[in-house]
Amino acid sequence: MARKGSNETRAARFTFGFAASFVRPTLALMLKRTWVGLGSIKPGSIIVSNHISELDPLIVAEALYAHKLLPRFLAKSSLFKIPVVGRILKATGQIPVERGGPGAKLSLEAAAEVIGRGGVIIIYPEGTLTKDPDKWPMQARTGAARLALKTNAPIVPVVHWGDQELLGGKPRRLRLFPRKATVVMAGSEIEMDDLREGPMTRSVLDEATNRIMKHMMYLVADLRGEEPPEVPWSPTGDREEQLKRREEEKRRREEQEDW
Numbered sequence: 001m002a003r004k005g006s007n008e009t010r011a012a013r014f015t016f017g018f019a020a021s022f023v024r025p026t027l028a029l030m031l032k033r034t035w036v037g038l039g040s041i042k043p044g045s046i047i048v049s050n051h052i053s054e055l056d057p058l059i060v061a062e063a064l065y066a067h068k069l070l071p072r073f074l075a076k077s078s079l080f081k082i083p084v085v086g087r088i089l090k091a092t093g094q095i096p097v098e099r100g101g102p103g104a105k106l107s108l109e110a111a112a113e114v115i116g117r118g119g120v121i122i123i124y125p126e127g128t129l130t131k132d133p134d135k136w137p138m139q140a141r142t143g144a145a146r147l148a149l150k151t152n153a154p155i156v157p158v159v160h161w162g163d164q165e166l167l168g169g170k171p172r173r174l175r176l177f178p179r180k181a182t183v184v185m186a187g188s189e190i191e192m193d194d195l196r197e198g199p200m201t202r203s204v205l206d207e208a209t210n211r212i213m214k215h216m217m218y219l220v221a222d223l224r225g226e227e228p229p230e231v232p233w234s235p236t237g238d239r240e241e242q243l244k245r246r247e248e249e250k251r252r253r254e255e256q257e258d259w
Contacts, residue, residue, distance in 0.1 A: 007117040008070050015091045016070050020062070027062055030166060030176060037186035038067045038158070043118035045189075046155045047071075048144050048212050050220055051124040052135045053164040060122060060158060063184040069120045074107060074143070095121075108147055115153045122158075123147065125212055132233035133243065135164060137216050139232050145208035148192055149200050157187040157215045161223040187219045227253065 027033065041047070041064070049060050061071040070092075077096040080086040089096075093114070097107045111121045125140035132138045148155040162182030167174055190211055195204050213232060221228040230249055233242060 008119065012070060012093055016065065019088065019092060020065055023058060024062055024065075027058065030179070031059075031163065032179060032181040033059075033063070034181070034183045035063045035066065035185075036183065038063055038069075038184065041067065041069060041120070041156055041158075041186055042154055043069065043120065044115050044153055045120055046115065046144065046148050046151070046153050047120060047122040047158045048125050048155060048190075048216060049122060049157070050137045050159045050216055051126055051129050052161075053167050054129070055163050055167050056124075056160070057122075059160055059163045059182060059184060063158070063160075064120060064122075071122050072111070072114050072119055073122045074111060077103070093119075104143075108143070108150065111147055112151050115147075115151050121147070121153075125209065125216070126235075128235075130233070131235045132229075134229070134246070136229055137213055137220060137232065139234050140209050140213050142205040142209050144212055145205050146200070148190075148212075149196055149204070149208060152196060154189045155192060155212065156189055157212070157219050158184060159187070159216055159219040159223060160184040161220065183223055185219060185223060187215055190215050 047060070047064070049056065053059075057073055057075075061073075064071045072093055072095060074095050074097045075089060077098050080089055080094075080096045095107055095110045095114070098104055111123075114121055123144040125144040126138050127141045127143070130136065130138045144155070147153070160182055162180060165175065165180045166182075169175060192208060192211070195208050198204065217228045217232070229246060231245065
């Protein structure tokens, strides 16, 4: 099962189909899923997504697979060392990521090869689960922007909300009842052509990353029906100062609503 325009091997299609035969019925039992706008995603695209739960890869992968796109993630290399998980990741052509050094460059080159043959790459620009206490997208790394500028591939935000209710809370555990609902929504392609005209400088990468996160933030806000924070959470910033600023922002908005 692969959309016209991709050059997926028979082995890849079989492996994904086999995995999907287990994953999809399980997710259907646990979640009511709604997919919006994914049919317009082209083969050879880069997908950028928010990261709110350990279940995110399954949620996004299933939504893409249901639209005849075989998803490949840039995944932490440590996951490939887990006995069963590692074998599945390798069999489905997922790409291990080594942060920094030559390993990071090789990961981007492998991703570019997938895109070149019409595959779809999913990247979490934040690099890890969001540290934002309200689960908004936080400040991101430049890897997604670097890959988009290097390959000239379309870059599409695909965000989701709701699955964090399935795995969370304190103590952290699966919360199957009542049955949860999740929405996965694709936005429009992010314009990058003007940034591809010159050299890939740090300022160009920062601007591309800011565009990516701005699109993601407002899509998530649309799903949540809320105003996004004025300043994205910094994973390296002072937590207490950021919490104070966030509370002041909420208080100011409440006062404006009262008017």
